[in-house]
Amino acid sequence: MPTIYIDGTAYEVDEGKNLLEACLNLGLDLPYFCWHPSMGSIGSCRQCAMVQYQNEEDTRGRIVMGCMTPVTDGARLSLQGETASEFRESVIESLMLNHPHDCPVCAEGGECHLQDMTVMVGHRDRNYRGKKNTHRNQYLGPLINHEMNRCISCYRCVRFYRDYAGGTDLAALASHDHVYFGRHQDGVLQSEFAGNLVEVCPTGVFTDKPLLNDYSRKWDLQSAPSICFGCAVGCNTSPGERYGKLKRIQNRYNQQVNGYFLCDRGRFGADFVNSDTRLNFAGVRQEDGSYQAIKADDALSQVASFCQQGTVAAIGSPRASVEANYLLRRLVGGIHFCPGMGGPERTLVQQVADILSTTRAISPSIHQIESADAILILGEDVSNTAPRLALALRQAARNKALELAAKMRLEPWMDAAIRNLSQDQYSPIFIAGVNQSRLDDIAETSISLAPDDIARLGFAVAAEISGNPIPNLSMDSLDPGLRVLVGIIASALKAAKNPLVVSGTSLLNSAVIDSATAVAEALANSTETMLSLSVPECNSLGVAMLDGGEGIGFDALVESVAQGNIDTLIVLENDLYRRAPTEEVDRLLGNIKQLVVLDSLDNATLSKSHIALPVATVAESEGTWVNSEGRAQRYYPVFIAEDDRLASWQWLSELGQVLGLSGFNELQHFDQVEQACSQDIAALSEITAAAPDHQFRNRGLKIPRQPTRYSGRTAMRADVSVHEPKQPVDEETPLSFSMEGLSVGLPSSLMSYNWSPGWNSNQSIQKFQDEAGGAIKGGSAGVRLIASGEGVDAEFAPDAFQSSDSERLLVPVYRVFGSDELSYQAPAIAELAGDAQLILNSDDAGKLQVVDGDGVIVSMQGRAAAEGSVILEVMVDGSLANGCAGFTAGMPGTESLVPGAMVILQKANDWQRRKPQLIATDNPSSNPNAPSSGSYGVQTGVSYV
Amino acid sequence: MSEHQLIQSDIALSAEEIRQIDVELAHIPQKSGAAIDALKIVQSQRGWVSDEALVAIARYLDMSPEALEGVATFYNLIYRQPVGDKVVLFCDSVSCWICGCDGVKQKISEKLGVDYGETTADNQYTLIPVPCLGACDKAPVMMVGDDLHTNLDDQKIDQIFAKRTGEGEDC
Amino acid sequence: MENVLIEKVLTRNIGPDQTPTDMAAYEANGGYRALHKVMAGMTPNDCLEVVKASNLRGRGGAGFPTGMKWSFVPMGEKCTPGHKYLVTNADEMEPGTFKDRLLMECDPHQLIEGMILAAYTIEADRSYIFIRGEYVVAIERLEQALVDCYKKGYLGENILGSGYDLEMHVHTSAGRYICGEETALINALEGKRANPRAKPPFPQVSGLWGRPTIVNNVETLCNIPHIIDRGAEWFQSLGIGEDSGTKMFGASGHVKNPGCWELPMGTPIREILEQHAGGMTDGRKLKGFLPGGGSTDFLVEEHLDLPMDYGSIGAAGSRMGTGTMIILDDKTCPVGMVLNLIRFFAHESCGFCTPCREGLPWTRQVLEDIEAGRGRKEDLDTLVRQVKYIGSMGNTHCALAPGAMEPLQSALKYFQSDFEAHVEQGCCPYAADMKAQDITTVQGERA
């Protein structure tokens, strides 16, 4: 370990770091802007200056940038000395020349890194007498607000957006003190990671637009540790609430999962919590289909009386907590519990759960994925189904660059140097999907195939690596081009130190998953291999592990109900119309005598219930979800649920008690439920380790949800009553609904928000990490429930896909904005999602004589046109695999479409074209909210003027 | 961007422009490496680089318009606004300044009726200052189109822009 | 005149009328002799040794020993497979510098021969002349010369049957002073925004497209054929003092005979100014001068007897820079001159790092106020602080900003009273003089 001397004190520091990291790791405050732990150093802001002396005799030294200077043994430095601190103050002073000082009206105020650094360097007086430069702002879509005048040109935004996240439509424009960060023209930022600009920008240039529309300051927000509902990655979030409204989502650092970044579905989709269609009271359905609100107790006794009148079955939910699903299952018994996924989906998720616990490959965390040096992606469009994972793959692609850099003895943080050195060289990534993906730009090869052919490709690679033939696959039957590709993929994976295979359930094709497993198994003979299998929802894996394949399948349930074997059905947080074709769900709900639905938002299933129970969302309840890695993670109520909303687990616990079911008296508290679950379900036995129980105290105190500066608590309700109500008591968790308590030294699973004296922005996280960019002290939140097993035998390869002349294979195509149920209820996300579409390749579009925006009638094979057909808008995607037709999965209007079905397509002649969609265009003129003129706000053209 | 639009913007580059860009691409390992050459080629054909031209070049080089805009707006001699038939690059750097270029500039402005960044009403000239033209021994100097004019004074200016005052042909 | 014996090397083909030298004329005067010599039997290492021994120092401004720079390029087995690049820096935008233009316009083959030899020495297979777009004539002549060279087999595959291949291209820049900074130049060649790169790694190991790259100034490379042809010792003997070779020196401003001359390294400044430049124009006295372009510190009368070599000028607190001097006379406002320079640098800042991007415009604003008579006493302190803040190597990402501060810092030293007079009198004391010669201060109105 090198020793360095800072202002005369000797410190041992880690080798290979730069001085800035070293200082931060030592707990010393060295201000910075352009450096970011995930993005490394470029040395543009010059804020992290220190003085370095050549030797003991040298008294003058010279200024060096902390972030650009590697630690060297014996280095003599000054952080506090006058030269360094004067220089750092000058940097802030000059950054302030053009900064508008509009903190009081700036959305960043109170959590602004520029504010923090300004205070830190002690800059106060203004000497500049000149005019400030001003810029015109751009319309960047419904998510991000742009205020260029606040820019300090640290280049972080473009480095994140372009270099880190692979976006293309944001760039540094113009030069000298006119540098402008924006788009070529006004328009929606196209990257699904754009929201991170809010946190990456150290000042208020890019801010959260929905928050801005109903603004509260960070210090006025009440927060709790939470988990993103948006997909199965399970990013950790820190939602902020005020006045009973969920105001915004910020990233909550978890080194193993999301690190510093979220995707926009998660950041902006949580607005569903504030939806007008939320249920507040229990309701009984009237003759006319309307609901009569009833008291919670009455609702419970009515549900209890339903339950006592015959056989009860239940449908759980992959978006409800493990605890709620557990209680529901316990209420009705394992065989009457349907885990709440459609037939094929359930099989596949169960298949994934089984594979992960038996394969020799590792189920990697997102962080581990970043270490992959050769990647094969089979049939999972992760950019849309697990966006944060796609972002990790993008970092993995850079391992090639890091390898080149290491040869030249460049440290990984020397970002600019490494990018110049490696140019466009990436670690090998091979992608086989039904159409193009947003990772294609870094892929060595990206190929579009029908699902069964993707599986055959995967199996062929496995056979090539292991040398063992795969049943039903002869290499000679492969197309010669594909045969070559198989060889290339196999040798790239074999040559890798950390090969990774990615697949998942989204194509609803089990052979695809099996083939990915076969590849991973083949590799596992010789190297540590990673196998990342995506599942659809935030708790898909948790429910599958709970169910263990024992429960009743959806189709069997429909049959059973049809035969009159079941009288009452309880549906937990699940819109069944998203699970199975409309007719089947209609059949189920038409036949059931009593339907009880617990959900937070109105939906088609809920509208058919006899009794509806209002449940708290993720933001108002506690629970545990298991992500696709197999990591159980806890979320906590951010605020008290309004009216009669209760956490699902609470409704079910109370129902059990009303019914007098055995053991339910000991299931009144969350921790009790979780305990019981961990005892009953072997696969979930470790789940209690996901987070501390409600008795946890931080030096004797509960953990505050509100920051110490939380203001107006006494006045908040003054319009109702001047008497301040007692703060609600949280009996279920170690958190309190107040600002009293200690928020330092916490286990990471209990960190509600980041704050440290002098560090009001999210960058304060470095104060809690064991090193910059490292794990939170004490370990990353969550617990892994799955360990590798003994190995999985290879399955049969499916037959090759035979395309037909008259029919097309229906394949689901996912959209980060639109395919997910809950985020679609957030207005900003819905605006971006647009309408459902049918995706055709150019050949098929030509044959049908349709172009983008035309309508096509999709008829399911073997069904009368009247009942089985849907009309969808066409989107032409030249990359779609031959013989296939895609549909935007999960979007309203596609409920009756069954992936894997053969369909007949016909041009819809009387189709009314819609207005161009927001997402698909750069042209602001099609967007009513956009300012009318194009181009950006600095002078373009003759730049000398 | 749909394919339909893509083809449209490709058409925006002329065959000659594409030919010249391809010559540059031949010795450059990445398409985006020809960005500056391509901008200059298109500008040499059209006088300036319009938004449409910029998008067309970007598509041709597999770049985003943003990336190319970043390049285009970085350089002094890429014009993102229309310019006159000839650009007057007037050197205002130190040696020319010492030798009185400010007075010469005033003379030009009076003569042409334009200030820096402006184009004459007849669209003939756009006046732009340029950093040191490397002819300091003959200061003050300027370029009109491709021609360097040295040792400028009022008379020279009158000569160079003679036609504008009806005194003969411009040089 | 004493120096009748001055040997013309770089300019031997350049007559007073400055007519261009074509292939025939160039060869007739010994041109491409060095190329034949090398291709007939010198190894890259042989060439490197000669250049090293010659003590040639880079003529682009920093004076870095050329042979040493080349020796950092990984050679043979030590180099990963792929291209290597030689790039000529012909961006010449340093205010007051006008030497490379002359060399390229009048003797393009000299540069090309130097480039081929340099490329051969570092085993480069691709080479570029990065030239500013305004040098229309030079570009035309270089292009023609390249065509002639390809025809003659001096470029292309298997040069003169040696088995050595080299491509050469002219890249015309789209105009930015920062492109002269060698790593910014490399970014510009890659079609990017010309922000300078962080060093290390140095271009010699990771430059253009991540490959080993040497960037040299035009004048530096023009020396190479002669060094190879006539040897290191001969070259060393050309210089009068410490430094080897001859150098293009120049003078501009109010001197009788502004111009550019090839003289031995170490020629005394006085000799250049008085003999070659003919002394000050009548009625004007020398007030100070920038010895080597717009980013070097002022020197004054007392320095006139210094020899123009790197060491002496450095010791006097300035830099030899490009060797082209800008002369300030007593009727021209030093504040105005510094303002002109700072305005240039502020505009040419690439905008990457804070002190340069923000600090230079602030400095410009303060100088504008002072020059226009709006200055305050504390403004002088602000200037001193700005010099400290921006003016040291390492404070900024590249050398542009420290260079920009050099004239200001020395002006504050030598011409402090002028600054004070502006503030005290609330106007420019030189205004009347400058008006008389029809220099009006329009520059204050533009920002």
Ligand SMILES: Cc1cc2nc3c(=O)[nH]c(=O)nc-3n(C[C@H](O)[C@H](O)[C@H](O)COP(=O)(O)O)c2cc1C
């Ligand atoms: C802002 C800046 C501008 C420069 N401009 C030029 C230039 O126009 N021509 C040049 O040869 N060198 C210029 N240089 C120096 C180059 O970076 C580099 O040192 C030089 O080209 C190396 O060539 P040499 O070793 O032959 O001198 C500049 C440096 C800086 C910092």
Ligand code: SF4
């Ligand atoms: S000093 Fe900084 S801003 Fe100025 S030119 Fe160099 S890198 Fe660019």
Ligand code: FES
């Ligand atoms: S953080 Fe080091 S220069 Fe910006």
